Amino acid sequence: MARVFHATAGSGRSAARRAPRTEPAPAPSAPGRDRGGIVAGYLAPHPPHLVYAENPPQNEPRSTGGWEVLRWGYEELRRRLKQHRPDVLVVHAPHWITMVGHHVNCVPNPRGVSVEPIFPHLFRYHYDFRTDVDLAEAIVDEGAKAGLVTSGLREEGVRVDYATIGALHLANPDWDIPVVSLSANNNPYYYSDASLAEMETLGAATRAAIERTGRRAVLLASNSLSHLHWDTEPELPEDMSVERPFDHHQYAGDMELLRVVREGPTSRLRDAIPAHIEATSSETKAGSLTWLLAAMGWPAIAGEVLAYGTVIATGNAVVEWVPS
Template identity: 75%
Template sequence: MSRVFHVPPVPGEGRRAVPHARSAAYSRSGEPARSGEHAGQAPGGGPARTGIVAGYLSPHPPHLVYAENPPQNEPRSQGGWEVLRWAYERLRHRIRHVHRPDVLIVHAPHWITMVGHHVNCVPNPKGVSVEPIFPHLFRYHYDFRTDVPLAEAIADEAGALGLVTSKLREPGVRVDYATIGALHMVNPEWDIPVVSLSANNNPYFYSEASLGEMEVLGEATRRAIERTGRRAVLLASNSLSHLHWHEEPPVPEDMEREHPYNDHQYRWDMKLLEAVRRGPTAPLRELISEHIEATASETKAGSLTWMLAAMGWPPVAGDVLGYGTIIGTGNAVVEWTPNGDREGDHHG
C-alpha cells in the first residue's frame, strides 16, 4: 500500500497581539539573506558555509513551553521539567553562537497529512495553536516568517524524487502544536525564518509502509538546501518512548509524579541513546525501527529518520544534551553535526 504514495517524477509542483521581530536572516529586500549579510557568518568572522550545519532531536511536549511561561502562551506555570529545559538552553546557545543558521526546518508528527508530504509555503503564519489534549497548558499565539523559496524548493525536489507532495498556501491555516512547541523551545525569539513539513500518516495504518519515504524526503530536503544556498539547522520534533499516563496530577508541574512509564520503556530509550552517544549514525537505521516496535516510539512519524537521512547519516556520535520524562514519555534533546564539530559550546 505504501506505493500509492509515490508518483513518477514530474516537473513542477507535485486575540492577544504578539510583536513580531523581523528576522536578522532576511535582507532588506525581504528575501533570505546570503552569507555575510547578517550574523550567519563563521565564528571566525569569515563567510559562513552553506548546507546543513546541524540537526537536533527536539521533542515538543506542550509541558515544556508551559513551564517556560513565555508571553505568547496564555496558561501560567510554576516551572518543572528543568533538565529538559536546561538542555534546550544549551541548544539555543549553540544555535546563536555556533551554527547561526539562515533557516530552521522542522518535521513534526502532529501536522498529519493522510496523502503525501506537505510543505508550509505561507509567508507569515499567525494565529493561536492549541494542544487538543492539554488546552489548559498550551494556547500559544504565534507569528513567524516562512522561507518560501526554500519551502517551494523542498516540495519540488520531493516531487522530482517521486513523492506525492503539496505546497500549502492557505493563509489562515492553524499551525500544529508540535511544530510551534519545537520552534519555540529552539528559538523563542522567532527571529529565524522557518520551513515546516508535515507527517504523512500512512505508516500508522499500513504495516508494510516503512521509513524509506522519510529517507527520500531527507534527500529532497538536502538537495533543496544546497540548491538555494541556505545555511540550515534541521529539527526532528519527536519524543522517544511514547506510552504515557492517562491522568495528570492536580498540579501538572508536580515533579513528584514524573517518572518513566515503566522500566521496559526506559531501558529501550537508554539502549537507543547509548548507540547515539557511541556513533556513528548508520546503525540507527535498524535500531530506530526496533525501538519503535519495543516502545511505541513517536519516531514512527519519521522525523528523526528524515533528519539523519538529510544529513547523510553522518559518521559521528550525537551529543545528548538532556533526557527526561513528560507524563511518562521519554524525551531527549540531541545534537548531530556533519563532522561532529562542537567547537564554541561554552558561555561567556
C-alpha cells in the same frame, strides 16, 4: 492489513516516477563557515508541558515551572544554535498529519493561536513567524522530482500544529530566524511497522533544496522517544513528584537507542530506530528522526545527548548532530 503499507508510499503514479536506486545517495559535503548546507540537526521533542513550564508571553496558561532537566537541555541547544548562525530552521513534526503525501508550509507569515487538543489548559500559544518561502517551494519541487507526492500549503489562516510550534519555540524563543515546516504523512505515523524508506527520500530532497538555495540550515526532528503515557494528570500538572517513566521496559528501550546515538555512527540508527519503535511505541514512527539523519547523509558521527527526561511518562531526549 498493515502489510499493505510495506509497499512504497505515495500514489501509483509517484511510484512509477521514482527511479530505483542502485547505490546510496552520496553524503553531503560539510558546509563552510559561510557556505550553504545543513550545519546541524537536533532531535527536538515538543511536549507542550515544556513550553507551559517556561511561561513565555505567547502562551496563555501560567505555571510554576517543572521538567527543568529537559528545559536546561534546550537552553544549551539555543546557545549552540546561535553559534551555528543558520539562515533557516527546517522542522518535521508528527502532529501536522497529512493523509496523502508530504506538505510544506509556504505561507509567508503564519499567525494565529495553536492549541494542544489534549492539554488546552497548558498550551494556547499565539504565534507570528516568517517562512522562508523560497526554500519551502524548493523542497516541494525537489520532493516531486524524487517521485514523492508533495504539496505546498499556501492557504492563509490555517492553524499551525502544536508540535511544530512547540519545537520551534523551545529551539528559538526569539523567533528571529525564518522557518520551513513539513508535515508527517499518515502512513508512517499510524503503522509502526511501515517502512521509513520514504522519509529517507524526503530527507534527501530536503538536503537538495537547501543546497540549491544556498541556505545555512538547522534541522529539527520534533519527536519524543518512548510514547506510552499516563491518562490522568495531577492536580498541579507541574508536580514533579509524580513524573517518572511509564515502566522500566520503556525506559530501557530509550537508553538502548541513546547508547547507539552516543556511540555512533548514525548509520547504526537505520536498524536501531525500527527496533526502538517496535519495543516502545516510539513517536519516531512519524519519521522525523529518519528524515533528519537522511537529510544529513547518515554522517559517520555520534550524537551528543544534551538532556533526557520524561513528560507524563513519555521519554524525551534533546540531541545534537554536527556534520564534520
